[in-house]
Amino acid sequence: MSRPPGNIPPEIPEAVVVPRKRWRVQLVWLVPLVAVLIGGWLAVKAVLDKGPTITISFETGEGLEAGKTKIKFKNVDIGTITSVVLSPDHSRVIARADLSRDASSLLVDDTRFWVVRPRISGGTVSGIGTLLSGSFIGMDVGTGKESRRDYVGLEKPPVIATGVPGREFILKGDDMGSLDVGSPIFFRRLQVGQVTSYALDGDGKGVTLRVFINAPYDRYVKDDSRFWQASGVDVSLDTSGVKVNTQSLVAILIGGLAFQTPEENAGKSEAAAGTEFSLFRDRTEAMKRHDRIVDTYVFNFTESVRGLSVGAPVDFRGITVGEVAAIYTRFDPVKKKFSIPVEIRLYPERFTSRYKDGGEGGRVAAPADRHELGNWLVEHGLRGQLKTGNLLTGQLYVALDFFPNAAKAAIDWSGTPPEIPTVPGGLQSLQDSVTSLLARLNKIPFEGIGNNTKQTLLDADALLKRLDSEVLPQARATLAAAQTALNSANTALQPDSPLTQSTSETMRELARTAAAFRTLADYLERHPEALIRGKPEDKK
Structure with missing residues (x-):
């Protein structure tokens, strides 16, 4: 645009209209906007990072505190208790916990939770570290596949964590003894496992224990393995002296179990997990031979059975072939x-033990011939007899043997169980003999014999008095005369006595006569004709 000449004012420029923008962000609003975005992102991240919420039910709230008690897995924090409230029926405590998102895969059906606090159980001490740091909730992951969010907490920590190599077995026993959860289990005095739980049977007649044998020792548990209580000290007295047997000092103090497989069955297959075994009171009972065939009989005794107890052996010539079942x-x-019926369990296999070929034992005769064989044995003197097994304790046992001189008898097969005849025991026989002797002695008229003896003594006294008054003086005179005769004979026999000298001279004369006779005999032997002709004259 050119400027006009003179005083003419320049032209006013023409305004151009610019359209106004509908939305215009002021710089001042950027800060709240960024803050909102960050907050939203944090909120979304918090939602995305939040883990599952679970509830755990406990009997008490001991050791639980909202906002402080941690949940740990392998000593790593994976969650926190957020609230602790009572259940609607006020019987339990419900703890709610928030876990990290990484812990979602750990919440399976058989996952276990428990409160870790100082404990002493089964000879083990745990949770000592919580004295300073406080209690927390321990966790053990299960092997299940289904997810779960509500759990019932354990009142005691599990003895064996999930995934530990080994196998669990079930034991059935009469009572617990001194066992507890965590009690050790020994194999050849080496600790190889522990008791994991126990419970009373539904009928109240026994207990059921679950035990865990660690690998690789679980392979020594066979189908025929025997478990027994190894608590305390086992003292026995036999012909070799006193024997003291125990597993370890720990077993003496807190109790324990032990197991072993009989040598003849050591080659059997390994027992599967969950196999049920009987729990015996001691090793002797456990290692007894378990027979497949059991026959029940009864012995009817008329004598006292004091000292005989259930479980006492039935002996056949030194071999235990059964045991007493009831009295x-x-x-x-x-x-x-x-009478005293004694019921016994007889094991026929022990009469037919294994031979060189290793065959299994069985009955002596087929079941069909059982009656015939039994009758034949009893006919030949098979009887039951009570005998003393220990003179110190007076314990008795039942001896099964042959008594050829026993009275005739037969098995009573009509009863259940059959009855085998018996003979009195040795002490009973002695007692019967003493009783018979006393009965005979009672028949002797000791009073009459005493009166007769008294009269005899009176007669003897009178006789002695008569001998003293009548016979004794004459006897004294006779003895005096005999003494005089002996003195005279002694004097006559002296060397210088006339009788002795005359006797000596006579003997010399007899000797000279005997010599002359010998000379004559010699001459006649040389000259027998002299008996007829005489002695020839001597030639001059």
């Missing part, structure tokens, strides 16, 4: 007498 009393209304 009863019986009254016979016909004979009006009491």
Whole structure:
């Protein structure tokens, strides 16, 4: 645009209209906007990073504190208890916990939770570190596949964590003894496992224990392995002296178990996990031979069975072939007498033990011939007899043997169980003999014999008095005369006595006569004709 000449004012420029923008962000609003974005991002991240929420039920709230008690897995924090409240029925405590997102895969059906606090159980001490740091909730991951969010917490920590190599077995026993959770299990005095749990049977007649044997020792548990209580000290007295047997000092103090497989069954297959075994009271009972065939009989004794107990052996010539199962009393209304029936379990396999070929034992005869064989044995003197097993304790056992001179008897097969005849025991026989002797002695008229003896003594006294008054003076005179005769004979026999000298001279004369006779005999032997002709004259 050119400027006009003169005083003419320049032209006013024409305004150009620019359209106004509808939205214009001021710089001042950038800060709140960024803050909102960051907050939103943090909120979304918090939601995305938040782990699962679970509830755990406990009997008490001891050791639980909202906002402080941690949940740990392998000593790593994976969550926190957020609240602790009572259950609607006020019987339990419900703890709610938030876990990290990484812990979601650990929440399976058989995952276990428990409160870790100082404990002493089964000879083990755990949770000592919580004295300073405080209690926390321990966790053990299960092997299940299904997810879960509600759990019932354990009141005691598990003895064996999931995934530990080994196998669990079940034991059935009469009572617990001194066992507890965590009690050790020994194999050849080496600790190889522990008791994991126990419970009373539903019928109240026994207990069931679960035990865990660590690998690789679990392969020594066979189908025929025997478990027994190894608590305390086992003292036995036999012909070799006193024996003291125990597993370890720990077993003496807190109890324990032990197991072993009989040598003849050591080659059997390994027992599967969950196999059920019987729990015996001691090693002796556990290692007894377990027979497949068991026959039940009864012995009816009329003598005292004091000292005989259930479990006492039935002996056949030094070999245990059975045991006493029960002892009863019986009254016979016909004979009006009491007797003691003793029920026994007889093991026929022990009469046919394994031979060189290693075959299994069995019955002596087929079941069909059992009655025939039993009758034949009893006919030949098979009887039961009570004998003393220990003179110190007076314990008895049942001896099964042959007594050829026993009275005739037979097995009563009509009863259940069959009854085998018996003979009195050695002490009973002695007692019967003493009783018979006393009965005979009671029949002797000792009073009459005493009176007769008294009269005899009076007669003897009178006789002695008569001998003293009548016979004794004459006897004294006779003795005096005999003494005088002896003195005279002694004097006559002296060397210088006339009788002795005359006797000596006579003997010399007899000697000279004998010499002359010998000379004559010699001459006649040389000259027998002299008996007829005479002695020839001597030639001059």
